[in-house]
Amino acid sequence: MKNKLYIGTNTKMYKTIAQTAEYLEELGKQIKTVDREKIELFVIPSFTALESAGRRACDYGIRIGGQNMAWEDEGQYTGEISPAMLKEAGATIAEIGHSERRHVLGESDEMENRKVHAAVRHGMTALLCVGETGLQKEHGVADETLRIQIKEGLYGIKPEDASSIWIAYEPVWAIGTGGQPASAEYACERHRVIRDTLFEHFGDAAYTIPLLYGGSVNMQNAEKLISVPDIDGLFIGRSAWDAAQFGEIIRKVLAAFLRKHS
Ligand code: PGA
Numbered sequence: 004m005k006n007k008l009y010i011g012t013n014t015k016m017y018k019t020i021a022q023t024a025e026y027l028e029e030l031g032k033q034i035k036t037v038d039r040e041k042i043e044l045f046v047i048p049s050f051t052a053l054e055s056a057g058r059r060a061c062d063y064g065i066r067i068g069g070q071n072m073a074w075e076d077e078g079q080y081t082g083e084i085s086p087a088m089l090k091e092a093g094a095t096i097a098e099i100g101h102s103e104r105r106h107v108l109g110e111s112d113e114m115e116n117r118k119v120h121a122a123v124r125h126g127m128t129a130l131l132c133v134g135e136t137g138l139q140k141e142h143g144v145a146d147e148t149l150r151i152q153i154k155e156g157l158y159g160i161k162p163e164d165a166s167s168i169w170i171a172y173e174p175v176w177a178i179g180t181g182g183q184p185a186s187a188e189y190a191c192e193r194h195r196v197i198r199d200t201l202f203e204h205f206g207d208a209a210y211t212i213p214l215l216y217g218g219s220v221n222m223q224n225a226e227k228l229i230s231v232p233d234i235d236g237l238f239i240g241r242s243a244w245d246a247a248q249f250g251e252i253i254r255k256v257l258a259a260f261l262r263k264h265s
Contacts, residue, residue: 009236011045033250057093068096177218
């Protein structure tokens with residue numbers, strides 16, 4: 004399994020340029036004593052904050068990503084941001100298909116697939132987010148939903164490009180203020196389905212792909228979640244937006260991760 008812990012946050016439509024800078028500075032202090040060899044730490048801020056965040060994050064060994072990305076290199080796409088623009092601003096990760104993009108802004112699996120291809124083409128990490136809605140869970144089609152999102156989202160991506168792919172399992176019903184975190188047992192079962200689907204698609208390369216869990220991760224449940232065999236990392240929203248609290252979660256989770264692999 005992975006020898007690194009993947010942990011990061013998407014700040015959604017919160018934090019201005021100044022607030023992001025302040026946040027990164029504090030996060031940098033928080034992780035000074037943390038063994039960075041074992042951690043892939045990332046922050047995905049708003050587009051306007053990307054450039055200044057990109058400059059700061061380098062000093063702290065934090066990777067920066069964009070919350071969305073166009074699939075074309077350039078063109079008449081008002082309101083979109085190209086891979087080259089993201090890279091120029093210091094982003095090396097493209098977050099693709101977050102639940103709010105799919106369910107609030109109407110993105111389809113086909114659109115996510117084009118974005119994954121664009122990320123791979125531009126040498127970026129594609130962080131593909133998947134997850135069933137509450138209704139799909141209730142109707143007993145959570146696994147089917149995940150399999151479709153993975154297979155459609157990764158259609159045409161070859162095993163040799165598997166190193167550019169990260170997957171975040173984020174059940175829609177678990178995300179945000181009204182969300183309930185998935186239990187470690189439930190997350191474990193879904194991660195297994197995702198891993199199996201990746202294996203069908205990529206063969207052995209599936210085992211090199213980091214699988215992150217997201218959706219109401221907090222100080223109380225983070226250690227238990229990371230102890231699950233197929234959970235390689237955590238993708239955290241609200242609980243990570245206070246840098247001191249995120250720092251504490253990182254330290255706790257790293258200790259649990261090292262115990263899991265000892
Ligand atoms: P949350 O957000 O931790 O606030 O539930 C997770 C996400 O949207 O990635």
